[in-house]
Amino acid sequence: MGVREWEERYVKFTKKGTETMEGTINLQAVFIDRDGTIGGTGHFIPPNNFKLFEHAQVAINLLKESGLKVFAFTNQYRISRGEATIEEFENQFRIFGFNHSYICPHEQDCECRKPKPGMLIEAANEHNLDLSRCVVIGDVGSTDMLAAHAVGAIKILVKTGWGKDSLTKFRDKWIETEPDYIAEDILDAVNWLITNR
Numbered sequence: 001m002g003v004r005e006w007e008e009r010y011v012k013f014t015k016k017g018t019e020t021m022e023g024t025i026n027l028q029a030v031f032i033d034r035d036g037t038i039g040g041t042g043h044f045i046p047p048n049n050f051k052l053f054e055h056a057q058v059a060i061n062l063l064k065e066s067g068l069k070v071f072a073f074t075n076q077y078r079i080s081r082g083e084a085t086i087e088e089f090e091n092q093f094r095i096f097g098f099n100h101s102y103i104c105p106h107e108q109d110c111e112c113r114k115p116k117p118g119m120l121i122e123a124a125n126e127h128n129l130d131l132s133r134c135v136v137i138g139d140v141g142s143t144d145m146l147a148a149h150a151v152g153a154i155k156i157l158v159k160t161g162w163g164k165d166s167l168t169k170f171r172d173k174w175i176e177t178e179p180d181y182i183a184e185d186i187l188d189a190v191n192w193l194i195t196n197r
Contacts, residue, residue: 030069042162134154141170
């Protein structure tokens with residue numbers, strides 16, 4: 001199923017906030033951005049120098065203990081410049097406990113680079129997911145939230161990384177949608193999700 005088919009399938013999915021989570025949706029998976037969401041600064045950091053935020057590992061573990069699949073999805077164009085490898089990122093995500101990782105290594109325009117939802121669609125096809133029953137957690141409105149919006153996924157924006165700027169000076173870059181929840185950090189996002197799922 002391609003991007004257009006997903007957009008048509010979920011064009012009517014417009015519920016927001018707690019209305020989205022009113023027990024009518026049996027969540028299947030959570031997609032989590034890396035830089036600025038679970039650690040780092042929001043800028044590129046090679047896997048061997050990347051550090052998780054405090055409580056980020058706890059948040060990932062809580063999701064898995066709740067029975068949800070947990071996937072990483074991240075733009076990492078520095079891979080195309082030879083500054084890191086996909087394998088290094090995959091190994092790091094595996095250590096963190098992610099079920100699988102989706103990584104866009106391209107610097108030029110492609111179908112997988114956020115804000116396009118290509119990585120989400122690839123995951124849906126591989127794991128038989130209904131993306132309207134999935135959640136995206138990220139810190140960048142113009143990439144993470146727009147990718148989620150394109151397929152009708154639940155959107156949680158964290159204030160870490162680029163999150164605060166996404167809500168203020170860069171808000172015009174993703175004006176067509178809004179998050180279902182704004183979290184202080186990844187643990188707050190996960191606690192809200194588990195409480196309201």
